[in-house]
Amino acid sequence: MVDVKRLAAEILGVGESRVRISPEALDRLEEVTTKADVRALIKEGLIYTEYAKGVSRGRWRELHEKRRKGRRRGVGSRKGSKYARLDPKEAWVSRVRALRRYLNSLKRRGLIDAKTWRDLYLQVKGGRFESVASLRAYLISNNLLKQQR
Known part of the structure; x- marks a missing residue:
């Protein structure tokens, strides 16, 4: 026996689940042997496609x-660390403010003079230091801190 539903789905260009066979055609299905026979039943309207179901507006809403x-x-x-999720500008602003x-x-405590302060201030603005710790390390390695009295 020929699988009528499969042939009809192929001809109509839809899935087998959307092919419907009218109850009047059931007795004529034994006679079907070729695609041409299936085409004839489709032409008569005994085999037809069901409308494709969409997503209802209610379900979508x-x-x-x-x-x-x-x-x-x-x-x-969340994906990524706390710092990976930061807005780059916000991260830069908070870092610069801390520096x-x-x-x-x-400067207030008299540990650096005005000239050194100005140089470092511009370096901070230029993004030279990534943290207060890196600035502190730079000050120590370049002997820029005056001794506390």
Whole structure:
């Protein structure tokens, strides 16, 4: 026996699950042997395709409302470290502010003079130091700190 549903799906260009065979055609299915026979049944309207089902608006809305709820910034949604998730500009601003605070405290305490302060300030602005620790190391290695009195 020929698999009529499979042949019809092939001819109609749809999946087998969308092919429907009318109950009136059931007695004529034994006679079907070729694709031409199946085409004849399709022409008569005894074999037809079911409409493709889409996604209902209600279901779509339900799915997208879930996504809209909340900020979804929980631990399970995160990829990358705390610092990898930082906005580069925000990271730069906070680093520069910390470095400038440190430089100003050194100047206020008299540990660096105005000229050194200006040079270091511009280097900070240029992104030379990646942290307060690296600035401190630079000051020590270049003997730029005056001795505390």
